[in-house]
Amino acid sequence: MTRPMRPPSSAPSERTAVHAFGDEYDEDVEPDFPAIQQSPEFARLRRRLRLFVFPVSALFFCWYMVFALLSAYDHEFMKQKVSGEINVGTVFGLLQFVSTITIVLTYRHFAAKKLDPQVDRIHELAGIDRR
Incomplete structure (x- = not known):
């Protein structure tokens, strides 16, 4: 078409x-x-996105599985006290939030520096006015 x-x-x-x-x-x-989808610019954009998303997703999934498996099978390790009433399980649980926020902020920076200029270029080539 x-x-x-x-x-x-x-x-x-x-x-x-x-x-x-x-x-x-x-x-x-x-x-x-x-x-647009068959253009080299769009292919480059998809490749850049995949090179970020797949490794970061795999890394986060592994980190989450370590937390889940330790919680399920290594109760002694997870209930070790770190400070006062705070144990290793609590620290690992909170680190899940920290890692999620870190991934979001890293992606935001990556998108602003690497993806958004490429998207703008594709819009320009396609004649799409984003105003």
């Missing part, structure tokens, strides 16, 4: 734009999403 184009004989209007995925087009017409 291709984007409907303005006939070449018609004069361009203020609603006409040009982008890298095709020629002149009317801004009221939806972008050619299949062409």
Whole structure:
């Protein structure tokens, strides 16, 4: 499916734009999403996202499983006192929250530096106005 184009004989209007995925087009017409998805810029964006999401997800899953398995099978270790009434299980439980917040903040920084500029570039090439 291709984007409907303005006939070449018609004069361009203020609603006409040009982008890298095709020629002149009317801004009221939806972008050619299949062409965008097959572009090298979109492939680069997906690759960058996967290179962050999969390793971080695997690492967090392993960390969570260590916590869950220790909680289920090593009661003696988890109930060792760290300070006062605080035990190792409580510390590990709280560290789950800390690690989640760390992942969120790290992803936010990663997205702002690596993904958002690439998304902006794809929007620019597709002629999508994000205003």
